[in-house]
Amino acid sequence: MSKNAVILLSGGLDSATCLAIAKSRGFTLYCLTIQYGQRHEIELESARLIANSMEAKEHKIIEVDLSAFGGSALTDDIPVPKDSLSEEIPVTYVPARNTVMLSLALAYAETRQANDIYVGVNAVDYSGYPDCRPEFINAFQNLARLATKSGVSGEEIVIHAPLIQMTKPEIIRTGLQLGVDYGLTHSCYDPVDGRPCEHCDSCLIRMKAFAEIGMVDPALQR
């Protein structure tokens, strides 16, 4: 019998690749999408299509309205920065986002007897987000072992972040080998009529990565 894994699935390029990696390792796939009050729902539809394409056993969407707290261009009316890749923590930073998402994944994992959680965080292109670093993932794994019934009864809980040290072109190559259809994914912070804006941080990083491996981003060809 295959083991169960929970995969955090945003609908973007990284989490789609992460899902494909979990699938290639033989896990039964439970996908979790967190709708944290972002301004557009295209990502949700992408997440549904990707979960379906990877034959996930279940796909749950949980709403958490972090916009009630304010403080991010992704959930507030602060303008999304265009055509500049910043080195500092950007205004698109959502407070404690990965902590919140992993804690919900942990709750879901407990109810599905899953001791493995996959998250597509990346420390290379992370644009200064503190909760995308390996030490954060390690600290969460330590917490998860202390926080749960299965951890307390001695089972090993593992937070997998297989993309954490990969460059974007490496991530895309890995996904292509595993059959990811990147045309289904959506990464743009500020889509125009359902299409990527091609100017936000997220679009710029993605277009550059596809260019480096000699491809045009399939999301631009929809």
Add this chain to the structure above:
Amino acid sequence: MSKNAVILLSGGLDSATCLAIAKSRGFTLYCLTIQYGQRHEIELESARLIANSMEAKEHKIIEVDLSAFGGSALTDDIPVPKDSLSEEIPVTYVPARNTVMLSLALAYAETRQANDIYVGVNAVDYSGYPDCRPEFINAFQNLARLATKSGVSGEEIVIHAPLIQMTKPEIIRTGLQLGVDYGLTHSCYDPVDGRPCEHCDSCLIRMKAFAEIGMVDPALQR
């Protein structure tokens, strides 16, 4: 200028006491109530009244529907156990509840420049919940320092669990000294017409504690 603190406020006896302790230490109070798909809303009204009575600067209520995952008598249709205080992890256990609540408190704290978070967890009457132990709180504090802008820039983030080693009568005595009106609080897992059932774990623990200090639970006199 006083420092800001976020206080997790359920509307129950413990979190009301915790809020009074934060107030006595001079913090500006930002209360956070998580509505995690529980079956009754009396707790929310209690939380509002308590936040008001303690002159909180702000009270946010955030909804997270953990019942979508299933697995607890507090959010599902599993019967709440009556008239027995179990030593094992009870069916009223909500998966990863304190991890989810603290992660949302951390998100709120980041947006309010609060480096102090108060949570009313208790290891004495905790009925076998793994996420009520001191080692869990320490692990979360470690995580919080790695997860946030302020932690990364060297500010100290502290998770306060002032009740963690106190007995229920000690908690009540502390709260009475600090002016908590326990008639406003609500702890019952399974209220009948808005009144405590007097038979669930939570009611039994509370009634016993008030009896020990020679009082009748004020929540029974409403």
